[in-house]
Amino acid sequence: AQKVTQAQTEISVVEKEDVTLDCVYETRDTTYYLFWYKQPPSGELVFLIRRNSFDEQNEISGRYSWNFQKSTSSFNFTITASQVVDSAVYFCALSDRDSNSGYALNFGKGTSLLVTP
Amino acid sequence: ETGVTQTPRHLVMGMTNKKSLKCEQHLGHNAMYWYKQSAKKPLELMFVYNFKEQTENNSVPSRFSPECPNSSHLFLHLHTLQPEDSALYLCASSSQGPEGQYFGPGTRLTVT
Numbered sequence: 619a620q621k622v623t624q625a626q627t628e629i630s631v632v633e634k635e636d637v638t639l640d641c642v643y644e645t646r647d648t649t650y651y652l653f654w655y656k657q658p659p660s661g662e663l664v665f666l667i668r669r670n671s672f673d674e675q676n677e678i679s680g681r682y683s684w685n686f687q688k689s690t691s692s693f694n695f696t697i698t699a700s701q702v703v704d705s706a707v708y709f710c711a712l713s714d715r716d717s718n719s720g721y722a723l724n725f726g727k728g729t730s731l732l733v734t735p
Numbered sequence: 736e737t738g739v740t741q742t743p744r745h746l747v748m749g750m751t752n753k754k755s756l757k758c759e760q761h762l763g764h765n766a767m768y769w770y771k772q773s774a775k776k777p778l779e780l781m782f783v784y785n786f787k788e789q790t791e792n793n794s795v796p797s798r799f800s801p802e803c804p805n806s807s808h809l810f811l812h813l814h815t816l817q818p819e820d821s822a823l824y825l826c827a828s829s830s831q832g833p834e835g836q837y838f839g840p841g842t843r844l845t846v847t
Contacts, residue, residue, distance in 0.1 A: 653835050661823055663838035709778070713835075723836060725778040 621645060622712050624726035631700050631733055639695045639729045641710030647671075650714035652686065652693045653723065657707040669693065700733045707731070738762050739839035741826050747845045748816065756811040756842045758826030765831055767809040769801060772823040772841070784809060785831070816846045 623642045631637045643652065654666040667677065669686050677684045681698045697704055707730045711723040739760045748754050760767065769781040783791035784803040798820075800812040809826055823843050827836040 651835070655838075660840065661825075661843070662840040663825065663827075665835050665837060668835045723780075727777040 621714075621724040622710050622726035624708075624710055624729050626729045627727070628730045628732070631731070633702060633733055633735050634699050636696060636698050637700050637731065637733075639697075639708050639710075639731065641693045641695065641726060643691050643693065643710070643712045645691075645712060645714045647714040650712060653711040653713070654684065654693075654695050655709045655711065657709065657728070659706070663709070666695075697731075700731075702733050702735055705731060705733045738837050739826060739828055741824075741839035741842050743842060744840060745843045745845075747847060748813070749847055750816060750818070752816075753812070753814040755813065756824055756826075756844075758809040758811075758828075758839055760807055760809075760826075760828035760837070760839075762828055762837060763830075764828035764837075765806050766829045767803060767806070768827040768829075768836060769809065769811055770825040770827065772825060773819075774822075778825070782811075813844075816844075818846050820844065821846045 707728045710726045782801045802810040826839040829836040
């Protein structure tokens with residue numbers, strides 16, 4: 619069963635618009651970790667944020683914010699006032715103890731974000 | 736040195752060639768990973784090493800052979816690959832805790 623679902627395959631916005639990337643996860647563990655990564659055209663996956671299952675506080679970092687809701691098993695990512703440099707593929711990932719190998723990550727399929735001028 | 740490096744960045748090889756991908760991490764981590772990213776497919780975990788021991792092999796064909804001589808270096812030896820093996824191969828490392836994985840820039844492999 620897929621553990622992380624990113625239902626939005628592609629999103630296109632105009633610069634300065636706000637955009638929210640959805641992530642829904644599935645786990646039977648009470649202790650787990652959620653992540654967002656950014657993959658620009660260069661290919662490298664850039665770590666953005668980690669959140670553990672006991673911390674439901676929303677987080678803001680500059681134009682980025684994350685909304686973690688255990689009740690709906692969601693960990694959504696919002697970019698405020700988007701910029702062209704935000705164009706990338708964004709991956710949500712889950713790490714839980716169902717994994718056989720420590721904290722290996724289960725990735726969603728990614729959401730490709732295109733920000734046009 | 737940046738955190739996780741991979742060489743080469745691009746590789747074109749024939750189906751009968753033998754080549755190796757190299758990954759090196761400078762973060763003091765104990766776990767290293769190989770992922771495959773094909774076009775329009777999710778990231779696929781291939782291999783995991785913890786303290787140089789392989790702890791996971793996700794049903795990867797034997798034409799891919801990993802090697803981890805120490806906690807800082809990870810290799811992926813390739814032989815008799817198929818065109819469908821063309822993909823971006825990403826290496827990552829992490830500590831034993833849940834801090835998350837740090838990725839290298841990847842090797843773009845094309846099998847002709």
